[in-house]
Amino acid sequence: MSDIKVKAVKPGLYGGAYRKVGDVFLIASKDDFSKRWMEMEDRSPVQETSQEAQKAYRENATAELDNLGNALAGNPSAAPEGPASSASNFDGMDDDALAAYYGEIIGEKPGNMKRETMIKRISDKLNAD
Structure with missing residues (x-):
């Protein structure tokens, strides 16, 4: 399965990086998705770096x-x-x-x-x- 684009709605950790609210990044699979602090993102460009x-x-x-x-x-x-x-x-x-x-x-x-x-x-x- 290809990477999935998500957005942090609360601070969290993924892929060895601290993700702040508003950061858009890729997760490897649906198993990595956390409803607690992520939301699915549309097809806009990915921001791999923090704000x-x-x-x-x-x-x-x-x-x-x-x-x-x-x-x-x-x-x-x-x-x-x-x-x-x-x-x-x-x-x-x-x-x-x-x-x-x-x-x-x-x-x-x-x-x-x-x-x-x-x-x-x-x-x-x-x-x-």
Whole structure:
């Protein structure tokens, strides 16, 4: 029998992996199906990775785009380094350093802007360029 696509409706373990609510994955047979925490899924594409892993992949890709944008702009040292998400790249920066970086990228002082807003605007600007 071919694999069966299911969706986790509660957290559970299958195939040596922790499955969170919403994860779609394949089970080997109907004998592996658990009504307690799985439901049969339609024929949409299978997500073999967890939602957290997919989010981390997207954030890492965004960080790499940020670094590439800075390099193409001739300012590679301005980009926060590391493979983590763009938001976590800024975690190591104090408020003054973040404000200075914001000024370099955006071209204006942030004033009393929240860190999250500065980070979002910097990321948006770098991704748009």
